[in-house]
Every structure is written in structure tokens, then in C-alpha cells.
Amino acid sequence: MSIDYILEPSPDYACKFINTKKSSQVIILYGNLSAKYEGRARAELELAPRIVITKPDGTLMIHESSKREPVIWNPPGSTFYALSEYGILIIKSVRPSPKEYVTIEVPVIHFIGAFNVGVSKSYKVHGSEEDLRNYLMNNLHIVEDGLKLISKEYHTQVGSIDLLCEDKNGNYVAIEIKRAQAGPEAVHQLKRYVEYLSNKFQNKKIRGILVAPDISASAFKYLRSYGLEFRRLRSTI
Amino acid sequence: MSIDYILEPSPDYACKFINTKKSSQVIILYGNLSAKYEGRARAELELAPRIVITKPDGTLMIHESSKREPVIWNPPGSTFYALSEYGILIIKSVRPSPKEYVTIEVPVIHFIGAFNVGVSKSYKVHGSEEDLRNYLMNNLHIVEDGLKLISKEYHTQVGSIDLLCEDKNGNYVAIEIKRAQAGPEAVHQLKRYVEYLSNKFQNKKIRGILVAPDISASAFKYLRSYGLEFRRLRSTI
DNA sequence: AACTGTATGTCGATC
DNA sequence: GATCGACGTACAGTT
Numbered sequence: 034m035s036i037d038y039i040l041e042p043s044p045d046y047a048c049k050f051i052n053t054k055k056s057s058q059v060i061i062l063y064g065n066l067s068a069k070y071e072g073r074a075r076a077e078l079e080l081a082p083r084i085v086i087t088k089p090d091g092t093l094m095i096h097e098s099s100k101r102e103p104v105i106w107n108p109p110g111s112t113f114y115a116l117s118e119y120g121i122l123i124i125k126s127v128r129p130s131p132k133e134y135v136t137i138e139v140p141v142i143h144f145i146g147a148f149n150v151g152v153s154k155s156y157k158v159h160g161s162e163e164d165l166r167n168y169l170m171n172n173l174h175i176v177e178d179g180l181k182l183i184s185k186e187y188h189t190q191v192g193s194i195d196l197l198c199e200d201k202n203g204n205y206v207a208i209e210i211k212r213a214q215a216g217p218e219a220v221h222q223l224k225r226y227v228e229y230l231s232n233k234f235q236n237k238k239i240r241g242i243l244v245a246p247d248i249s250a251s252a253f254k255y256l257r258s259y260g261l262e263f264r265r266l267r268s269t270i
Numbered sequence: 271m272s273i274d275y276i277l278e279p280s281p282d283y284a285c286k287f288i289n290t291k292k293s294s295q296v297i298i299l300y301g302n303l304s305a306k307y308e309g310r311a312r313a314e315l316e317l318a319p320r321i322v323i324t325k326p327d328g329t330l331m332i333h334e335s336s337k338r339e340p341v342i343w344n345p346p347g348s349t350f351y352a353l354s355e356y357g358i359l360i361i362k363s364v365r366p367s368p369k370e371y372v373t374i375e376v377p378v379i380h381f382i383g384a385f386n387v388g389v390s391k392s393y394k395v396h397g398s399e400e401d402l403r404n405y406l407m408n409n410l411h412i413v414e415d416g417l418k419l420i421s422k423e424y425h426t427q428v429g430s431i432d433l434l435c436e437d438k439n440g441n442y443v444a445i446e447i448k449r450a451q452a453g454p455e456a457v458h459q460l461k462r463y464v465e466y467l468s469n470k471f472q473n474k475k476i477r478g479i480l481v482a483p484d485i486s487a488s489a490f491k492y493l494r495s496y497g498l499e500f501r502r503l504r505s506t507i
Numbered sequence: 508a509a510c511t512g513t514a515t516g517t518c519g520a521t522c
Numbered sequence: 523g524a525t526c527g528a529c530g531t532a533c534a535g536t537t
Contacts, residue, residue, distance in 0.1 A: 036277070036300060036381050059321060059335055061298060063273060063385045073450070073515045074397035081388050084296060090336040098296055098387040099327040101345045102532065108338045108517070130523090133515065144273050144383065148300045150335040151318050160311035162528065188521070190488060191454070192526060212528090213310070216511075217428070221458040222527085225492075249510065251428060255462075310530040339517065345532065367508085370530070399513065425536070429511055449513090453526070459512085486525060 038146035044117040047142050051087075051115035051124070058147040060087045064122075065141035068095055070105045072133025078105060085124065085137060087113060093126045093135060107135050162212040166195055169210065169244065169266075173198060176208060176244060176264050191225045204238040205230055211245035215263075219243060220255045227261065275383035281354040284379050288324075288352035288361070295384040297324045301359075302378035305332055307342045309370025315342060322361065322374060324350060330363045330372060344372050399449040403432055406447065406481065406503075410435060413445060413481060413501050426470075431463045441475040442467055448482035452500075456480060457492045464498065 037058075042050065051060055062085040068078040083104075084096045091111040094103035107113070111133075113126035122142055126135040166185065173180040179201030187197040196208040207230055209223040220243060227241040241261040248256070248263055256263055274295075279287065288297055299322040305315040320341075321333045328348040331340035344350070348370075350363035359379055363372040403422065410417040416438030424434040433445040444467055446460040457480060464478040478498040485493070485500055493500055 038381070040273070059333070061321075063383075063387075070515070074395050076393070076395045076515080078390055078393065081390065082385070083387055084298075084385060086333070088333075088335055088337075092336070092338050094338065096296070096323070096325075096387070097389045098325055099329070099346060099389050100325075100532085101329050101331065101340075101343060102514095102516085103338075104390065104393060106338060106515080108515090109336060128515090131515085144275070144385075146300075146381065146383075148319070148321060148381075150300075150320055150333070152334045152336050153315055153318065153341060156313070156315065156341060158311050158313045158530070160530080186520095193521085213530090214510095217462065218455055218458070221455070221462075225454065225458075251510085307530075313530080337518080339529095339531085343530085345530095365530095368530085395515075397515085423535095425511095430536085450515090451525090455527095488525080 036146055036148055038144065040144055042142055042145060044120055044122040044139075044142070047122045047139075047145055048115040048117040050145055050147070054147040055087055055113065055115075056089050057149075058089065059150045061085070061144075061146045061148065062139065062142065063144040064139045065143075066095075066137050066139040068105050068135065068137045070133070070135050072128065073131055076105060080140070082143075085139075087124075091126075093124070095135075095137065105135055107133060111135075160212070162195075162210055165212050166210050169208075170196060175266065176242060177206075180206065189226065189229050191229045192222065194226045194230075197230075200240065204240050205234060206240045206242055208242050208244055211243070213245070214247040214249060215243055215245040215252055216249050217252045217255055219245065219248075220252050220259065220261065223261055224255075224259045227259075273383055273385055275381065277381055279379055279382060281357055281359040281376075281379070284359045284376075284382055285352040285354040287382055287384070291384040292324055292350065292352075293326055294386075295326065296387045298322070298381075298383045298385065299376065299379065300381040301376045302380075303332075303374050303376040305342050305372065305374045307370070307372050309365065310368055313342060317377070319380075322376075324361075328363075330361070332372075332374065342372055344370060348372075397449070399432075399447055402449055403447050406445070407433060412503065413479060414443075417443065426463065426466050428462045428466045429459065431467075434467075437477065441477050442471060443477045443479055445479050445481055448480070450482070451484040451486060452480055452482040452489055453486050454489045454492055456482065456485075457489050457496065457498065460493075460498055461496050464496075 090109040111128040122139040124137040187194040198206040207226040304317040327346040348365040359376040361374040424431040435443040444463040
């Protein structure tokens with residue numbers, strides 16, 4: 034598990050280094066570089082010391098000294114290669130769709146390293162909305178007494194309804210779950226579902242319940258004006 | 271502009287290395303590590319070779335061999351420090367609000383490097399929605415003949431309206447701009463604005479125009495059902 | 508600090 | 523491939 038690296042390599046060497054290792058290792062380059070991005074938008078970086086990271090899946094990122102986000106990047110599925118032109122290392126990346134181009138010129142290369150890194154296959158985040166939905170599905174009484182599950186993730190043309198239930202009076206109930214504070218979009222989403230269901234099941238009364246740990250003031254106003262309901266639920270999962 | 275790095279350092283050395291450089295340099299570590307995240311959600315990583323990147327602004331990221339996103343991270347504004355316990359390097363990161371904790375244990379350290387990286391002060395992305403808005407503001411005839419600007423980014427309790435105009439018939443026109451294909455949310459957003467304005471200016475007729483390069487089928491359906499308008503506009507900026 | 512909206516969002520799932 | 527919604531979204535701007 035030794036790493037491959039080189040300090041102040043020649044452009045030609047760096048070029049070969051990158052092209053031979055890019056498909057199997059994470060490559061990290063440190064150098065003075067300028068860069069350009071063109072695609073859905075455009076951006077340009079003046080010559081300055083930065084860090085370039087590439088991954089075998091085609092990801093390419095340029096990082097600076099602040100922010101979690103790269104300043105310039107192309108996502109997985111892109112392809113890239115290095116070339117040496119006029120004694121300068123150039124890295125070109127293309128994202129197939131939408132067409133996006135990143136070009137990096139590296140007149141001064143301080144360091145290149147190639148690292149063997151894996152990917153956690155079993156990686157799972159807990160406490161997501163999905164977890165909350167699964168929990169509620171089996172504990173519908175928490176939302177309201179007498180609810181019976183009809184379907185979870187009921188897919189419609191207007192999106193998928195987290196939980197579709199029937200209440201003790203025979204009404205259908207669309208439940209929209211948010212793991213964090215609900216905003217106006219959540220309310221509108223729920224309203225769309227209720228409208229859709231009202232249209233589809235004209236003989237049924239349709240209720241809509243928004244389940245979330247909290248709701249913003251304006252969102253609550255909408256909710257009320259639409260005749261929807263809110264059920265506060267701290268996610269203790 | 272030489273870089274500081276070390277191969278297979280001792281935990282103690284790595285610890286000092288990190289703590290002395292963390293506030294001024296980007297640090298990259300490669301090693302076998304396990305990690306844990308707890309905060310808004312929870313996640314855990316089994317021992318495996320990965321890359322850790324820290325930045326002077328407090329950003330901490332763990333990257334694997336695929337995806338643009340780190341598997342585990344804490345964003346800018348967090349603080350972190352290294353310690354050596356039972357001969358194992360440990361990195362602890364705390365995000366102040368919301369409280370989130372990342373703990374990394376690195377039994378095997380292959381490489382640590384510290385890099386001087388700047389931040390592009392003048393960096394600017396072109397072709398963003400803001401650009402499009404500024405352009406349209408000065409070229410309202412592209413949207414419709416005879417439009418007069420009343421306000422840009424008209425802030426209301428329900429959000430800010432991209433452009434508020436008056437048409438040649440004296441009606442108010444809310445314009446919502448999207449730089450990419452508009453979905454249902456965009457339509458609902460616009461509808462909210464129109465409703466708000468209708469309420470505020472009861473003596474005025476309020477129109478709503480969605481300006482975007484494209485619109486999804488279902489979004490268009492909503493738009494029509496709400497009596498709103500769509501203006502296709504390729505952003506050629 | 509809370510809230511709202513944008514993003515080259517990214518990512519995964521469904522159709 | 524298009525569309526949709528979740529995300530530990532991150533991030534910037536306004537209240």
C-alpha cells in the first residue's frame with residue numbers, strides 16, 4: 034500500500050503519470066494553475082496555487098483554501114486526460130451531457146500523488162427521511178389514531194406521495210414527511226398531491242397531513258389556507 | 271513554495287503536523303481510517319483507505335474513489351484538531367450549529383501533506399440566474415413589448431420576486447426567471463407571488479410570467495391551470 | 508439566528 | 523434519457 038508520488042515533475046512525466054493512473058487511482062495534484070469552465074455556465078480562474086483531485090469515475094475537482102465545494106469541477110461520468118503542450122501540463126475534462134468542459138493549465142507542478150482508495154459499498158446514512166417514513170409506516174398511530182396504510186411512495190404524475198392512508202372515517206389521507214423544518218415548498222407539494230387525489234377519487238374526501246419536526250411561519254399560513262393539516266413530529270430516530 | 275509532507279509518519283508526528291498547519295494550509299491525509307458522523311443524521315465508515323482533506327476555514331472532508339461529494343464532512347465554520355491516543359491518530363471535528371460531530375480514527379497513516387493554497391477573490395460564475403435577470407431587466411422587450419420595470423428582486427413575505435413590472439395595459443406582471451428547465455416548484459413559486467400581489471394590490475390585475483429555456487410537461491400543465499404564462503428564453507449569455 | 512431562494516447543485520429512483 | 527424529489531445538501535442574501 035505504498036503511494037506513488039513525485040515532487041516538481043516535468044510536464045511530460047506528470048502527463049504520463051496522470052494518464053496511466055487516472056482510471057484506477059485518486060490523483061491529487063498541487064501546482065500553480067489557471068482553469069476554465071464552460072457549459073451550463075462559465076467561469077475562469079487566474080493562475081494561482083490550487084489543488085486538483087481526480088477520481089477513477091471521472092470526477093474532477095479544483096479546490097481552493099476555503100469552502101466545502103470545489104471552485105470548478107466536472108462530476109462523475111466525465112472523462113479527462115492530460116497532455117503536455119509547449120512544456121505545460123494541460124488537463125482537459127469533458128462531461129458528455131450536458132456538454133461541459135473544464136480545461137486546466139498547470140505551468141508549475143509542485144506535487145502529484147496517486148492513491149489507492151476504495152468505496153464503501155455498505156455505506157448508509159441513518160436518520161434520513163426514508164428512515165422516518167419507514168418508521169411512521171409501521172407506527173401510523175403516531176400521526177393519527179385509526180390510520181390504515183394504503184401505499185407508501187405512491188407514485189403519481191405529480192410526484193410520489195410519501196404515505197397514502199385511509200382514516201377511520203374512510204377518507205384518504207396523503208402524508209408528506211419532512212425530516213427538517215418544512216417550508217412553503219413542502220406545503221405546495223402536499224397540496225399538489227391532495228389535488229391530484231381529489232381529482233382521481235372524486236367520491237372520496239381527501240385530507241393532507243404534513244409531518245415534520247417544525248414548520249416555518251409562512252409555510253403554516255399556506256397550510257391553513259389550503260385546509261391542510263400539520264403534525265409536529267420530532268424525529269427521534 | 272515548497273510543500274511539506276511526510277510518508278508513514280508516527281501518530282504523534284502526524285498529530286503535531288496537523289495541529290500546527292491546520293489554520294494556514296490545506297492538509298491532505300491518506301491512510302486507513304474509520305470514521306463516524308453524528309448530527310442531523312448519523313453515518314459510519316469501516317476501516318479502509320481513504321483521503322482526508324482539511325481547509326483553514328474549518329472544512330473537513332473524507333473522500334473515496336467515486337462521487338463528487340465527500341462521504342463524510344463538516345462544512346466551513348467547523349473546528350477540528352488532531353490527537354494521538356493509544357498510538358492512533360484521531361481527528362475530531364465539531365460544527366457549532368447545527369451541532370455535528372465527525373470523528374476519524376487513522377490507525378495507518380501513509381501520507382500527510384500541507385499545501386499553501388489561496389482563494390480567488392474575484393472569482394465569478396457567468397451565466398447564472400442573476401446574470402440573466404440583470405440582462406432581462408435592461409431588455410424587458412424580450413419578454414414582452416411595453417413592459418416597464420417597477421422593481422427587481424421585489425422582496426415580499428412569500429419570497430422575492432425576480433422582476434416586478436407593469437405592462438402596457440397597466441397590469442402588474444410578476445416575472446420568475448429560471449436559468450434551467452422550470453419544474454413544478456417554479457410554477458408554484460410564481461403562483462405564490464401572483465397571489466401575494468393580487469392580495470396587496472386589489473385594484474390591479476396581476477399577471478405572472480415564467481421565463482426559462484424550457485419547462486417540464488407537468489409544470490406547464492400547472493402553469494396553464496393557474497392562468498400563468500410561459501416565455502421560452504434560451505440564455506445566450 | 509431564522510428564513511428564502513439559487514446552484515454548473517449532486518444523487519438516486521422511477522417512468 | 524427525462525423527470526422528480528431528497529440531501530447531514532452548501533451557499534449567499536435579507537429580515
